[in-house]
Amino acid sequence: IIFDNSREGSAIVAKEIADLIKQKQAEGKPCVLGLATGSSPIRVYEELVRMHNEEGLSFSNVTTFNLDEYLPMERENRQSYHYFMHEHLFNHIDIAPENVNIPDGTVTGDAIIEHCVAYEKKIKDAGGLDFQLLGIGRTGHVGFNEPGSHYNSATRVITLDHITRVDAAPAFLGIDNVPRKAITMGIATVMSAKRIVLLGWGQNKAEIINNTIEGEISSQVPATYLQEHKNCTFVLDTGAATEL
């Protein structure tokens, strides 16, 4: 779906998420959301916060799983995805803290693998992802599934692509400060979601959006795997859609 601007696209996506939360509430069921960081979802989170404040949208039945976190990374660090999510969403809504799940960037050694396996199990135990929100990196990554990521990959440690580190450099005040690794949900984790919405804003995403939608499915552009998902929508603005 192509919108004139990211504000309109974000409002539609926020409404879909809110409707899902309310539908699950009416059924007396939990709602499990997979969430993304980066600039792309910010307006969706703003709109969800607005609906919470102005329309009484409650997140009391919501459990969230974030896609990824840098490794190593302290929670309090302003560059952490933990910080980002609290700043943009969790601090402003009525979600129970124990229902918020973000990969832990402080784990070390053998505990990393245990953490990844436990994260994956926790998603399954929660009943699986009802909805997964995605952005896209210029390498074609979703979460931090960089080129080379296998279709069957689960939550794991990944080495960040150079382009990804270049894109993150301004936020870290220089590429040398950007972590070299991250923990990310896998492609299989993302693909297991019942519904996926990928957000793409601006002309600098046009080339990768074109490769993702019109290119061959390939591990070299991991987002192309989404072509095989049965219920996935790309929500774009005119800038991101220029090469389609």
Ligand code: GLP
């Ligand atoms: C990071 C995140 C991705 C995100 C990407 C694009 O790499 N790990 O989940 O999609 O950035 O970020 P932006 O939305 O700022 O373009």
